[in-house]
Amino acid sequence: MTARISPTADTRGPELQDLVAVVTGGASGIGLATARELHARGARVAVLDRAASDEPFLHIPCDVTDDEAVRAAVDTVVRELGGIHILVNNAGIGAQGTVEDNASDEWRRVLDVNVIGIARVTAAALPALRKAAAGGEGHAAVVNMCSIAATAGLPQRALYSASKGAVLALTRAMAADHVREGIRVTCVNPGTVDTPWVGRLLDAADDPAAERAALAARQPTGRLVSADEIAYAVAYLASPRSGATTGTDLAVDGGMQGLRLRSE
Known part of the structure; x- marks a missing residue:
């Protein structure tokens, strides 16, 4: 099934008008940046x-590790807004250290949020996404938040990298499973983003200014x-205008994944 919204049709107002x-x-x-951009x-x-x-x-208050809370939250969205056309699986947590540094409970916690959380929310949303794909709008898209850590070896990020590598593989598997239902699945691979989480890491460093310079x-x-x-990239992938794009990852990383510059 293919989306029935013309990618060049601007007469209907903003590109995501009437979509949930x-x-x-x-x-x-x-x-938050993504929610604002989609809005x-x-x-x-x-x-x-x-x-x-x-x-x-x-x-809607929701913990993505809580099956019941996730199902209730999705039901509330459908009831209050009439359906779901776009799902952005952005919730995630970080972790630092080598394989020696994170206890088994921490591995379970991070994987539960970063990987199983995506599966949990998407599974709950699939009935609404299928309905959206088959409806008058003919549009349904899932965008997962992955990371440069999925495609590049970063020091002191063993657990986090493992979780994001799983997100990349999960994205492609989901895309294959649901493409014939008209549901596109993609992911965005950010580099190091200037977010509150990164800010907290910098604040905890011995020399925050030097650490920021090193990350940059x-x-x-x-x-x-x-x-x-990152929000602009998510909005592109979520839009009917990218109706032929599925099963792919979009790097937004300042060239970190693909460029190898000579030292000056």
Whole structure:
């Protein structure tokens, strides 16, 4: 099944007008920037997050590791907003260290949020996404938040990298499973993004200014990626205008994945 929205049809208003988008972890950082961008493009946005939000979205308190809470949150979105056309699986947590440094409980916690959380929320949303794909709009898209850690070996990120590698593989498997239902599945691979989480890591460093400079220097552009830049990429992948794009990952990493510059 293919989307029936013309990618060049601008007469219907903003490109996401009349579409419903769900963003997990949408109360801060990349998730908040994404929710704002989807809203600006015309979508009606629901944010699923444990933290509160003052934004003009439907905010539903939700922990993505809680099966019952996830199902209830998805049911609320469908009841209040009429369906789901776009799901952005953004909720995630970080971890530092080598394989020696994280206890088994920490491995289970991070994988439960970063990987199983995506599966849990998507499974709950699939009936609504199938209905959206088959409906008058003919549009359904899932965008997962992956990371440069899935495609590049980063020091002191063993657990986090393992979780994001799983997200990349899961994205491709989901895309294969649901492409004939008209549901596209993609992911975005950010580099180091200037978010509150990164800010907290920098604050805890012995020399925050030097650590920030080191993080910026490892990206060929010489700066951190902004949350808005990730949001623009998510919005593109979620849009009917990318109706032929599925099963792929989009790097937004300042060139970190693909460029090898000579030292000056």
